[in-house]
Amino acid sequence: MNKKRIYPQWFLVIPLIAYVIFFLIPSLLGAFYSFTDWSAYSANTGVKFVGLQNYIDIFTSNKDYVSGITNTLMFTVISNIIKLIPALFLAILLQEGVKGKGLYRTLFYLPSILPFVIIGLVFKSILNYNTGLLNMALETLQLGFLKQKWLSDLDFVWKSIFGVDAWRGIGYVMTIFLAGLNTIPHSYYEAAQIDGAGFWSRLRHITLPMLSGAIMINFVFGITYGLKVFDIIYVLTNGGPGHATEVITTYSYQLYSNGQYGMSTALNTVLLLITLVIGVFVVRIMGKKEVQQ
Amino acid sequence: MRQLANKVLKQLVCLFLSIIVILPFYMVLINSFKSKGEAARMKLSLPTEWFFSNYIEVIEKGRLIRGFFNSVFYAGISTTIAVVTCAMAAFVICRNRTKINNFLYYFILCGLFFPVNYVTLIKVLNVFNLTNSRMGILIVFISSMIPFCVFTIRNFILSVPVELDEAAVIDGAGPLKLFFIIITPLLKPTLVTCFILQFMSVWNDFLTPLYLSSDSKLFPMTMSVYQFFGKNKNYWNYIYADIILTCLPVIVVYLLGQRYIVGGLTSGAVKE
Known part of the structure; x- marks a missing residue:
């Protein structure tokens, strides 16, 4: 059989060209322009090389771009912990058999299909200090002392963002765990039960090892999502109060809007480097798994 | 007890x-x-x-009809093109494992992680005269979903027996006939999954149109809602009606295609 003839290379042409031109080249070009003073005004003056100046600015300027970078990393780590652990237990709970499991699954997944912009707007109104549902509910329950300025108090704004993010994301993570749990043979648990294994030891010795595929995919999705997060922060707080909840992507958009294209691409390139390091690591692990099969 | x-x-x-x-x-x-x-x-x-x-008011004031058709256009067309072409590519990558194809697979896979650089993307679009146009936004959406589609569909093709190809070729089928008549029907579950997931993600996308469209004629529904919110901050009744209308299409797609979503999310992941 002539493989070249029945599997022609031209089948690859369209995706490959689109991917290279509109995905890869902008990233490479971004790395290139991050060493220039490219801005909205350079149409007249031309683009000049400035070496590492943009990166020096990022790490030393008083605009605090560094906190945008650390916030991005912090968001990635914490938002994933907040979603993964409850989602795992929720999936186990549903898997062990609850009446109406299908309905609950449908319902819990529902938030994650909605646009972030919408969720942001809805929670902006729910978390409003004076008229928001949350504060009013607290008051009705005689818990008025728990009322907070959820989106403008520095101590609470990140917690609110994590809360909203979890509201949207837990169902999604849970669904992937559920599919993983479905592939574990029931006999394993029966055998463990006969041996007298309790909940925690079953979790540790059967569920977690058997779930490694689902855990892996949740990590990958979660990490890439966290590093690129934009919509929810842009709509909920727009980086505020002050610059407290700014992340790389929001700074990058701001710089772009101000016409500082060079700085904007430099920040984007920092993000690219972070994802590159993590991505190479993840692809390696996935490649290894494939070899084992 | x-x-x-x-x-x-x-x-x-x-x-x-x-x-x-x-x-x-x-x-x-x-x-x-x-x-x-x-x-x-x-x-x-x-x-x-x-x-x-309130709903009629919003549809008129919020330019929702235009937003709706823009969203349908972006999501429907970009997803169809991406899913079909990626399926073809994934088929060849999966079946003819030359060094080049293996490399190309991982090369495309990297796109799962990369952030898109919109600032330079606009510059690239400019070269092709595609800035601020529906066509430009469409092409960007197509390119952005390629890694996910190739990855998911390739994983599915692994389970389609190669003997089928051999039998079809012996019967005299060419590559196009082999792929579209013999293979595609077998890929239906994964193609539907990819279609639904990517359709919803384009529908929900906000960042791409935010960077790429300064003309409100090009706005999809998500942008229309946000713009409407900016202009009518105190009219929560209208904003809420607008929100309902924007969510309705995705919720319908979700309820109709639910079993494909759950199956597909995990097809690549949980098999091992």
């Missing part, structure tokens, strides 16, 4: 979480029928007077 208590407790946990999920939906829905003043208080009570006209 203990088992019963356990059951009740589980049911209570699920019910409680369901309420947390539903409450925001309920609040939005109920307030979308209220007058401006009443909606501003955001109470959960039923409206004293039902204003169904």
Whole structure:
């Protein structure tokens, strides 16, 4: 059989060209322009090389771009912990058999299909200090002392963002765990039960090892999502109060809007480097798994 | 006795979480029928007077029809093109494992992680005269979903027996006939999954149109809503009605294609 003839290379042409031109080249070009003073005004003056100046600015300027970078990393780590652990237990709970499991699954997944912009707007109104549902509910329950300025108090704004993010994301993570749990043979648990294994030891010795595929995919999705997060922060707080909840992507958009294209691409390139390091690591692990099969 | 208590407790946990999920939906829905003043208080009570006209008002003021058709255009066409072409590419990558194809697979896979650099993307679009045009936005959406589609579809093709190809070729089928007549029907589950997931993600996307369209004629629904919110900050009844109308299409797609979503999310992941 002539493989070249029945599997022609031209089948690859369209995706490959689109991917290279509109995905890869902008990233490479971004790395290139991050060493220039490219801005909205350079149409007249031309683009000049400035070496590492943009990166020096990022790490030393008083605009605090560094906190945008650390916030991005912090968001990635914490938002994933907040979603993964409850989602795992929720999936186990549903898997062990609850009446109406299908309905609950449908319902819990529902938030994650909605646009972030919408969720942001809805929670902006729910978390409003004076008229928001949350504060009013607290008051009705005689818990008025728990009322907070959820989106403008520095101590609470990140917690609110994590809360909203979890509201949207837990169902999604849970669904992937559920599919993983479905592939574990029931006999394993029966055998463990006969041996007298309790909940925690079953979790540790059967569920977690058997779930490694689902855990892996949740990590990958979660990490890439966290590093690129934009919509929810842009709509909920727009980086505020002050610059407290700014992340790389929001700074990058701001710089772009101000016409500082060079700085904007430099920040984007920092993000690219972070994802590159993590991505190479993840692809390696996935490649290894494939070899084992 | 203990088992019963356990059951009740589980049911209570699920019910409680369901309420947390539903409450925001309920609040939005109920307030979308209220007058401006009443909606501003955001109470959960039923409206004293039902204003169904809010919806008509919003459709006109918020330019929702235009947004709707823009969204359908972006999501429908970009997803169709991407899924079909990626399926072809994934087929060849999976079946003819030369060094080049293996490399190309991992090369495309990297796109799962990369952030898109919109600033330079605009520059690239400029070269092709595609800035601020529907065509440009469409092409960007197509390129952005290639890694996911190739990855998911290739994983599925692994389970389609090669003997089928051999039999078809012996019967005299060329590559196009082999792929579209013999293979494609077998790929239906994964193609539908990719279509639904990517359709929803384009529908929900906000960042791409935010960077790429300065002309409100090009806005998809998400942008229209946000713009409408910016202009009518105190009219929560209208904003809520707008939100309902924007969410409705994705919710319908979700409920119709639910089993494909759950199956497909995990097809690549949980098999091992």
